Amino acid sequence: MNPFDLSGRVAIVTGGNGGIGLGMARGLARAGARIVVAGRNAAKNQAAVAELETLGPGAIGIEVDLSREDDCRSLVARGVEAFGRLDILINNAGIALRKPPQDYTSAEWHRVLDTNLTSAFLCSHAAYPHMKAAGGGKIVSIGSILSLMGASFAVAYAASKGGLVQMTRALATAWAADNIQVNAILPGWIDTDLTRSARVEVDGLDARVRSRTPCGRWGTPNDFEAIAVLLGGPGSQFITGAAIPVDGGYTIQA
Ligand code: NDP
DSSP, rough: OOOTTTTTOEEEEEETTSHHHHHHHHHHHHHHHHEEEESSOOOHHHHHHHHHHHHHHHHEEEEETTTTTHHHHHHHHHHHHSSSOOEEEEEEEOOOOOOGGOOOHHOOOOHEEEEIHHHHOOOOOOOHHHHHHHHHHHEEEEEEEGGTTTOOHHHHHHHHHHHHHHHHHHHHHGGGGTTEEEEEEOHHHHSSSSHHHHHHHHTHHHHHHHHSSOOSOOOOOOGGHHHHHHHHHHGGGTOOOOOOEETGGGEEEE
């Protein structure tokens, strides 16, 4: 058995139309999986699908707003309908809101939590019966270094990302008997649309990231291709409930 062969598998990647999600989708497609890309922006979905079709056996885009419960459930149903099965769910869609905690409205708090955390639970919940019926599956959620560390400007984001790790552990214990492995990836500072404005606007951020990251650079979406294949495929049958930093060493440096 080739532990990195995903031939015949189907993966849903939320937020798979750009950044880290597209990086993971590329890896999964190259390994042989068919990909369902989910995002709000139809043009970005379309561009990602066009690229993924050149790398693997097939891809479709589904326009959804995953801060809405109905969209989480319909995404999974439509993905299964299109490709006939669901083997891998990557909960990657996320937003960040930079402001001091005292300035949050409750609507802003809920928007971040609904998009980053509740959507991951609802998509996992909708995926479970399909994976159980098929005899197994893989769920991978994208946390952050803020799953582990605090930051004065990101109270809702950090709460959502910390929650994803605990959700991962709970689902991993609940569904291990169904041969569903559930893991989390914790990215460090990655050069994507999410961080691009902070990189320009926050004084000294770029230099701070480079000097505080032992690998000495920002991560890129390509850094996530291989771990998506490992955690999405047969090579990770005995890895579950893990939260794996992909951060160039950011969180291990005192
Ligand atoms: P991007 O902004 O490039 O990607 C975010 C993705 O999420 C987009 O594809 C976006 O698609 C999608 N998305 C956002 N909101 C929704 C929604 N309501 N419904 C459906 N899709 C949605 O950023 P990254 O690639 O950097 O982020 C990907 C994940 O990685 C996020 O969870 C983020 O928190 C996490 N992360 C990123 C880090 C970094 O340094 N970049 C560090 C740590 C974690 P669309 O716009 O079409 O809706």
